[in-house]
Amino acid sequence: MTPARLRSFLAIVDSGSARAAAARLSVTESAVSASLAALHREVGMVLLERSGRGLRLTEAGTVFASYARRILGLIDESVAAAREGVAAERGRVRLGAVTTVGEYLLPGLLATFRRRYPDVEVTLD
Numbered sequence: 001m002t003p004a005r006l007r008s009f010l011a012i013v014d015s016g017s018a019r020a021a022a023a024r025l026s027v028t029e030s031a032v033s034a035s036l037a038a039l040h041r042e043v044g045m046v047l048l049e050r051s052g053r054g055l056r057l058t059e060a061g062t063v064f065a066s067y068a069r070r071i072l073g074l075i076d077e078s079v080a081a082a083r084e085g086v087a088a089e090r091g092r093v094r095l096g097a098v099t100t101v102g103e104y105l106l107p108g109l110l111a112t113f114r115r116r117y118p119d120v121e122v123t124l125d
Contacts, residue, residue, distance in 0.1 A: 008035040016054040
């Protein structure tokens with residue numbers, strides 16, 4: 001089960017058809033259909049069934065769609081958090097200190113900080 005399959009599944013759920021889902025995802029309709037078939041095999045249940053010209057959720061599909069949304073949300077959150085974590089280790093820090101602290105405590109602290117965060121520019125005023 002891959003995030004791409006979950007996204008294809010939810011695109012069908014949200015749009016009501018494989019054709020509309022394919023257009024939304026910028027892939028072919030056959031790719032969306034193949035993804036759905038693979039997901040049905042993996043889950044071992046039919047999640048969507050034909051209804052007229054479209055597709056509709058089965059009971060199992062309704063439950064699965066809820067979890068799929070949460071899973072994709074967590075994936076998106078984890079990527080954003082990782083990117084924010086990396087971004088937090090870059091940038092600038094401007095410090096001000098009294099003479100005693102600046103002469104005796106800061107040199108050791110700044111050396112440790114610079115080893116840990118080499119991409120952060122530190123200025124002391």
